Amino acid sequence: MQRLNIVITGHVDHGKSTLIGRLLADTDSLPQGKLESVKKMCENNARPFEYAFLLDALADEQKQGITIDSARVFFQSKKREYIIIDAPGHIEFLKNMISGASRAEAALLLIDAKEGVAENSKRHGMLLSLLGIKQVAIVVNKMDLVNFSEIAFNKLKIEYSEYLATLGIKSDIFIPISAREGVNLIEHSASTPWYKGATVLEILDSFKSVEEKENDDFRMPLQDVYKFTRDNDDRRIYAGTVTSGELNVGDEVVFYPSLKRSKVASIESFNTEVKTSVKESEAIGFTLETQIYVRNGDVVARADQSAPRVSNRFEANLFWLGAKPLELDKPYKIKIGSAQSTIYLEEIKRVIDGDTLDRADEPSVGRHEAACVIFRVHDLLAMELFAENQKLGRFVIVDEFDIAGGGIITEVLEQYTTRRTKAINVNNVLVDKASTSAEFEEELFALLRKHFPHQFH
């Protein structure tokens, strides 16, 4: 059965966990006895039953009535299987919300009909657009608290649509619901006779599974090179996950930014028939006709297709989750595709807060802020624009040991020139290497792989 990942976001207390709990209960997706046991637990603790308790599994969550970390909830409609990601709405757990939302292909954004658009309603809208989630439906919850008023609903719809438009998100899907009372979740309700649109379940089923087809040219970030000697295995296998396109035995491949090239000799796999071709999203491995030394993190492309962009400077939209602010000229680590390098913030073009009020001339980007910035990388990297290739156009920034921010590349800028980049001339040929040094490098590499298989990237 086909599967779709959905995230449910929105401000704290706007009813995300309640919506999911109620959906599970009304579609008979709960294991036997679960509803009864949670009801009994509420009774024993002398407090009213809430559907959210079906979701908030951690002891602290139940005690405080708040979702702390995003949960993966499995659920099935007649059409397909879902993983619903229940993302926390509390600002303190924004990193958990983003962790959950980054796995999603579509989103429901909840707004409390009575409280109206809250700061996090806006922030979450902005983050969904930065994460590249294009399918968003706005669910207006707690309609029972505004007497199921069409006027209140329309007012909120206009206000939030205007905000989304400033982010470049066009969503005309707004659903009035009451999660607690089950209004418009599975079936249309007599409480909202004026609402003719789809129910929440119908909206979920209408979302499309994201098959990225922006760039059909072959791309594979090189994750590792394997040479296992056990059982006299003499294959040197170039391994990674195909982010787009197709690769066939016999194709000439180019590694970027090193520009080394060779032909695919074989496609390797275990417990399958012999493969001669592999496609997007497959975790693959291939051998080459000539033994070349390349680094993890290089991007593999086909010689007969377009090349990825190569640079050490780019402009990006970024959100920051680190406890310490993102600062100019401080070394951070960037992870993009399977590459890692040192990166410096060169310029903050503007800082955007939840209400899209620009805050210019700031020396740093603070926690929970988004910004448009320019980065300079220590090494040349292969990259893409997010708009053209999502997977190679997004990156994370590591501060000390944690992922502290994430972003998408909006423009690849001219290289900051160093001696290193001069080794590559305009014809895309590496000019600084003699064949003897290539052989030496090859032998050295073999020795290092053999004795320090993990240390050597």
Added chain:
Amino acid sequence: MDHLDRLEAQSIYILREAYRSFPNLAMLWSIGKDSTVLLWLTRKAFFGHVPYPLVHIDTAFKIPEMIRYRDEIAIQWDLNLVVGQNKEALAKGETFVNGLDRLSCCKKLKSDALKYTLDGTWARRKWNPYKKIWEDELNGAPYTGVIVGVRADEEGSRSKERVFSARDEKSEWDASTQPPELWNQYKTDFAPGTHVRIHPLLEWTELNIWEYIERENIPIINLYFNQGNGKRYRSLGCFPCTAPVDSVATTPKEIIEELTSGKFKDIAERSGRAQDKDGGGTLEALRKEGYM
């Protein structure tokens, strides 16, 4: 690609990230269906090889067939098998069958044994696939990365796990302070003293596991199938705490049938496990202290 291809590709990607990020990597193998699928995915990821040791925690109360199956597969697939055990607790008789409560028994025979086997404090028994003998390893190096087959659909606290999940020096897990994990970029940088659980199967369901076992024809332990008495195990553990279920299923295909439209459609998988039922949130409490 169908949904199993996608799950497979995602898990392989995670296994390869783990392999390139941790110099001292190991995988926990409980002999059950999930970790055996994980072992199979490892062979897929590394083209027939299993390039890290497999750690099995032997509580001495495992169903005997499990140990036989483990040793057979280890020989057949040329595995580097490491076995850990809480010998002291067993010698002193500090176990459930001798009157200890279930959770304390789990803590001693599983959590503590796991912790001190992983960090090298206790001797590890290692199968030497070249000499075909068991050897004792004293003062082994700690495993800093440990691949584990937990699934998000099993239980509430597991539904909130990260793919790369850090544990501190005391092996403790703090669910409220988990670091961000974005797209397929996982946390692979760690302070000294941290050890990390890697969870490549988080997005698999029990049904997906059986569909995959059937598709790949994975030689799974036969305790999962009707034992000739109309009973089979749905989940494997220690025999004093794990009960078989009534079922006549003899193949993965029949188990899939039971899970999709048959008798186990809405019955939780771990319903045969007694230790999950001793009060609310107990698995979370165990997991905070290092249980899987």
